Amino acid sequence: MDAGDLLPIGEVARRAGIAASALRYYEEEGLVASVRPAGGQRRYPRSVLRRLAFVRAAQSVGLTLEEIRDALATLPEGRSPTKADWARLSRGWRSRLDEQIVALEALRDGLTTCIGCGCLSLRDCTLMNRGDRAAARGPGARYLPAALRRAPRQRVG
Amino acid sequence: MDAGDLLPIGEVARRAGIAASALRYYEEEGLVASVRPAGGQRRYPRSVLRRLAFVRAAQSVGLTLEEIRDALATLPEGRSPTKADWARLSRGWRSRLDEQIVALEALRDGLTTCIGCGCLSLRDCTLMNRGDRAAARGPGARYLPAALRRAPRQRVG
DNA sequence: GTAGAAGCTCAAGTGAACTTGAAGTCAAGG
């Protein structure tokens, strides 16, 4: 293991638990980079695993790939990121996570007083007003990231 | 206001904060029903507002429309739902919400010890293992429902 | 040197939850 510090895509996929197709997609989206020695196949430095771990975690927190890319873009160019760099990036999530937890707790407590009681009034209900405010967004899916969904029912195929 | 207990789609849309197109879509998906007097335009009983409030809230909790439809299908056919009925439906969410809150807290605490510290190790990290396990799902988007996302950035159009 | 695994690109498909557009119909006011 010498120049063997460079991993092929299959190995990265296996180690990171991310499909090779997803890795190519991430590269296309500017989230990760690879080198292409003669032959044209992708080789990844081991550091990509840490980067992918960051992507994964950020997704769990609800960030989009675009947001994640922007966050990664603030990492220093020349040197490899330090603990302090990663800590800085993840610091933002903490508040985001706190916000989400607060929102869910409000939802839960709203349930007991508002839906749990059976009122379900549209005007009075903080739960509903929350929803109304978040209503005006474009088309497209809006649901929970994998980490938050219940049984991640395996696909049959 | 006599037979005026029946609301046109525009009014329902306005009151519920849900686009008319979404209401038609919900009807197509079996989530709500409407009557069609002569002329063929939809008229909704006022009770649809409560039903829509349920849909909204359930979405915030992360249920899919399919799950919501199934939940609504367990409501009694003849009479209008009582407090007890709604309470029963929303009882399931409580545990779901509790689960989600626990998951987010684990994520947050994992951040301080795992990513916050800069390790970001793929093998050791509970955060990552969580992600790995939830990985094997089909294509399609996975992100937070509107209620949990940060600034619901208005569309420009 | 060759079989077979692994990799490549590119276009197109997937899923959820809608929205948008076209082309026409209905209802209320003047």
Place this chain on the structure above:
DNA sequence: CCTTGACTTCAAGTTCACTTGAGCTTCTAC
């Protein structure tokens, strides 16, 4: 009667984060 606005259907488009498939190339092991 006529206009205006709200409503109708239906097909197609949108978003995000990918996956799948076809058709070809490269790498590894025997």
